Amino acid sequence: MTPSTCGLAGNVLLGPCGTRRKGSASALVRPAGHVSQFAVSLSWLLRFAQQHRVRERGLTAGELVDRFVRPPTAAKQCRFAELLLSEPDPRQRAAVSQGRPFFFVSHTWVRPFRETLDMLEHHFQPEQQRLWRRRPDGQPLPALAGDEVFVWVDIFAINQHAADDLAVLWEAVYDAEETLMVLDRHGLVFSRIWCLYEAWQTSRAGPSKLRLLSYGAEIDSLEKIFINLDVRNAKASVEADRVRILEDIRRDPTAGGIKGMTHRLKEALVRGAVAQVPPPEEDDDEAALRAAAAGTVGRSDGATAAAAAADLVTRLYTAAVLCHMYGQLPEAESLYRRALRQLEVSVGPAHTDTLTCVSNLAILLQVQGAYEEAKVLHRRALAGRGRVLGTDHPNTLSCVNNLANLLYDQGLYDEAEPLHRRALYGRERVLGASHPDTLASLNNLANVLHSLGRYDEAQRLQRRALYGREVVLGPDHPDTLASVNNLANALYDQGLYSDAMPLHRRALESRERVLGDEHPETLGSVDNLANVLQSLGQYKTAEPLQRRALAGRERVLGPDHPDTLASLGNLAVLLQSLAAGGGGGGGIGDATFLGSAPTATSGGYLAEAEALHRRALSGRERVLGPDHPHTLASVSGLAELMQSTGRYDQARTLHRRAMEGMARVLGSEHPNTLAAASGLAGALFCLGRCEEAELLYRRALVGMERVLGATHPDTRAVEEALERVRRCKGPGQQRQRLRGAATSAGQVTIGAVPGAAAGVSAGAGGGGLGLGLGFGVRSMLGKHTMRVQVRVRVRVAGSPVVRAGDETIKQAKRLS
Known part of the structure; x- marks a missing residue:
């Protein structure tokens, strides 16, 4: 890594570790002067930032290096941490880890460094450590004081006058207790090749060594970051670094190529978010939650308790959304239910945050086929948002859309159509014709018309939705791929099998890349492509795809999920085609x-x-x-x-x-x-x-x-x-x-x-x-x-x- 890169930054999500494990990488004894021994204490880092007014000036990490790191180290051509060790003041020397446990910090050099400071300071507050700092057996550990926390920050631990190779990065990541990935508001950390490389190396070092610091990040931003994460598109300040890292990934047999690395990083994100959630038995009891909400009683004071309760909800909800997006539905359901209970007690059942959680839990239950409970929750969310926000508020219209989707899944197409039209017309009026939510309603209304047998009208709407989503969201966004899939189905039902085939292939290939091989929507595309192949008489080609779809749905969704039952029937049809003599190519003649x-x-x-x-x-x-x-x-x-x-x-x-x-x-x-x-x-x-x-x-x-x-x-x-x-x-x-x-x-x-x-x-x-x-x-x-x-x-x-x-x-x- 050269000083001109964005710095050592990585994808961070980690489980609750917090101590050195016997026989782990952290137990390795490195020689004196090894790069992993140059972490600095959090207390010193905060004093350094205050001394140089880093927060007030809005300095980026790169600017901080140019102004305050390179000049004093130029004469000795050394690391900044080595200057501290040469100071006569013992407090300065004590600020360097020198072999003590440390946390690797992954961040970008192009964002204000105060974001990194704020998240580190928040993460190591005693109330926060209570939520994540644990022994391997899950028991909580005492909180670390500021001078006991050592953080490995590349701008101080790396020699900014000489190039370091990838092995230096690997050893620092491997020796760290955890990697703390600082997620800025715009998610740039996931667009930088050095950051993603660090995250990948962290995931190789241990299953629970990656932790995401996303305090205050909005869920919508996190979703977008997760969806768009793709190693192929990552950037570096120096193109040669990007080429070198990608080649290193391709050579490594454990990476699974660029596609495999991308999914490994997404899996690490999900696992890390879940790891930041304390076990269910440690959820606050109702009395403590009410006290925290009132701001009157807490572990230290009312404000602290209220903040801790709010932070727990954020952790639960973030983990639930990521699990939902990655197709880990049972885990997402459990997390949503925990978050909902916390919200109902702390802010009340009619609060907008509570209703948002109600709505997302309903959607998840609907995907899992639990229609009756989902309907109750959808109606609750719609009624509550209508009262609090008004009938034309975007969130209320989302509830109208969601209830219509549930009626659709129940086969009540005539009831779903007017609700979808209400949602579409309302969103066009309030949000505009090109808003993603409006395009979603356009897509959903097209699906209802499709199921009502109005194929020509459905196809026209699907083309509008697809064009809009490609322009607004991009060609590989999951919503865009849903429109690709749905347009292919509209063409299929009009008998245009050859026209439907390339669209279904596009949807499948992109979903495999973006969502993973076993995501429920990827399996839906597998099933759809198999059906097109069957219609074209390519029964032998279709059979392994149908069996893959069925096996995957049984594994991911369960044997009684409506999608699994659909795959049972579709495979049965294919077997009948094979029994009728369709072993190769030809149709039914x-x-x-x-x-x-x-x-x-x-x-x-x-x-x-x-x-x-x-x-x-x-x-x-x-x-x-x-x-x-x-x-x-x-x-x-x-x-x-x-x-x-x-x-x-x-x-x-x-x-x-x-x-x-x-x-x-x-x-x-x-x-x-x-x-x-x-x-x-x-x-x-x-x-x-x-x-x-x-x-x-x-x-x-x-x-x-x-x-x-x-x-x-x-x-x-x-x-x-x-x-x-x-x-x-x-x-x-x-x-x-x-x-x-x-x-x-x-x-x-x-x-x-x-x-x-x-x-x-x-x-x-x-x-x-x-x-x-x-x-x-x-x-x-x-x-x-x-x-x-x-x-x-x-x-x-x-x-x-x-x-x-x-x-x-x-x-x-x-x-x-």
Whole structure:
């Protein structure tokens, strides 16, 4: 490191250590004069700053070096700490650690040094040390006095007249008790390559050696810093330093490359924030909290107690938000609940800070599928903010948006739409058309319209949201990637699979880089890409992706989460496609429709698919209820499985349940209802009830032509199925032109159901049509809502197998 760099600064987050551990790096004995022995006491540092009026002058670390460090050390070309050791005054010599325990300070040289001073002084206050200074077994340690705290600050510990290599940095980090990363208000520490390199080295030195000093930092700023952290974009004052550090990272097999290092740093941030939170059993009791809030009683005085209570809430809330953003949902829930309890007692249940915590806890529960508790909290937050802030306040509008999102997840699309319109119009009026919250509402309204089957309108809104987010937030912001994903789903449901493919790939690759391989939204993109590949007939390529999505969701979200249940159904659909002979590239053609004898491999696929469908259906009935659109999708999926294995009566019963339920919940014009009716037509055809099947197919064709268009793949597939039915009726029956027959058949709606999968017919019941629809899963990063569209595949089957049957047209009309 050269003096022209930004200085030794690093990503800092650390767990509660505070003492030297037996056998640890801190126990190493370094030779006299080693760089790690030149930390200075906090008391001396504060006196130095006062003497040179560092705070009043607003000096940066670089300016401090130029004015007060380089000049006095120029003659000896030494470190500033070495000058102190040569002083006759024993107090000056005692200010250097000389092998005693110390804390490595990571900071930038371009920010005012008073920020570093203020955070160090605050961090080592006795009340603060009580929250973090502990033994390895978790027991608290006595607070250190100012002259007992030694901090390794590069401007005093490094020779500013000579270049030091990376090994010097590594050894200082390795010997330190902790690395204290000073997070400035703008997060520049995370944009400097030296800082990130120090953080990475700290994470290698120990799992709990990185601590973030972010006192007073706003949550929104912290979120932005976390999202934008990317080693590839880090800067250095000297380009050669940046190149050298990046090359060192690439050569290290433990780094996992630049991408791996970025995620290691984010993980360290999360772990460090959690480590700064005391264990739950040490939360203040209610009486102490009320006393602190009143400012009357505390450990030392009322003001100190109140400040300590507020600081504890900040720690809890910061850790909760970071865990939420990184996908560690159970940990985030526990932290939110602790923060909420503290706020309810200390500032009251109607305080705006309390309501913010209520809202974010509701969003987290919603992401985890706990809809009923989430709804109670959403309504509480909306009512409270409306009373305190007014109906048009941005925070109130956020609550409107969040409640609408919950209704959406519950399948109550008609109820969600007016709330999303209210939020959108209010945000446009109050915040402007380009505000991130307005763009979030635009995205969310588009998703509702999508789920209502209004694909053209949804696509237009999604394009507006995507363009706005790319301009305002940047191409790799999680919200932007949500819009990329959602636009891809809109194109998919319009049958434009090849157009959807590159967007889903972009979303997946960027989410892997920004959020990590196992973040719930990354797994949503894995699932979505697999569904597009399946629609393009690339079943073998899709299979490992579907299995990855399911395994990841089971691990991260749990076996009963709605997203996990969606993956069960989607994998089942894929297995049915493989069983139908789709082992390679090609789609579903006449060969599949005509059927073939099941092979041992196809039998294995079908057996696994049936088990997955039954598990998905059971889980959705239990978690979402029997009439949720996602549940009805699982009914359709199991019906197609029954049909593909020759169990036509069971298939008919399930298809009818799905069709009638979707018509009731979504309306008879919805694409999902149309798909379910087509599925019922296929089952009737397999039972030899050709007149009924033909009528339903005709009605489905009319609906799909009107809703999806004549060229949509699903419309064409129903048209082909209808043609096959007519061919199987025999030469004695008069044939009509398909279009005319369909037009005169009346109206019916057929559609895929959101969030589940129905199967591809195989064997005796082979052949069919695929129709997909996504449903939204949000996670809240602060106030910005992001959606993951989970793809659904529903197949509408027909079959040349004709059995005797004399069902009347009247019965067919009744069934439809």
